Amino acid sequence: MVPCITSYPTANALNSYALHQVQASANASSFLSSWTWGAVAGFVAVLVTAAIAIVYRRRDTEAKRLKPGYDALGETLVSLDTLAAQSVVKSDLDKLHEQISKIKQAEQRSPKMPFGVVVARLKAYEDSVLPDEYAKRLVKDKSLLEEYLGLSREQGLRLEATRAEIAVVQRAVEKRIR
Template sequence: VILDKLASTAAVKADLTRLGELLSRIKQAERRFPDLPLGTVVAHIDAYRKTPLPDEYQRKLTGKKVVLDDLLDLSRQQGAAISGALAAIGAVQNEIDRRTS
């Protein structure tokens, strides 16, 4: 749910706490179920966490305190990481479905 929300909006530094909580839960699941490919989900979320936009980036952008190219690069990285995380989550869910049906 958090990833779906972040997929439709840019993540700012204030979002990192919620993302850290999500990542902690996924790591717990990874330890409980080491045969599921949860490591790829963790890797993509880690990559996403490394690309937050500055808080209030829209205001800073209009005040020309932030370089547009930097924001665009971070946004592209966020998009790639979130897409990868969602695909990895889909793969894990498919594996769970395969095992439980």
């Protein structure tokens, strides 16, 4: 304790009380102002971190949902590349049927993506396939030549349309998961 400076004890008591009150208010205001800015900065950091976590979590779940369809489209594209090198008959389409069912499942998982257009293109491609024994029929009846050539041309056109549609859907999937 500091010894009394004045002869009046009540004056000393009032002065020390007022001095203590002024010091306390000064310390409290500087503490509150520094605490407020720190709290605001911390709160903003927490909000930004939470928002980023939510966005990436949604993107990851959407990527997991779209991945099987994207992979099925890639497999279909590879199958179409192998089928493009030959005149396709109905017996060559077994693997393509499996991939169509995978793409249909992908369409059910994510109906907003245009997987259905690819399925429709593949179904149209199946319609333009040559019959199984077209070579034997062609040897017997030469009048079928124009019909089979027309089917082959149509097959090529539909194959390219399907490839283009697959590329469009793959780009749409990639855009969604980026």
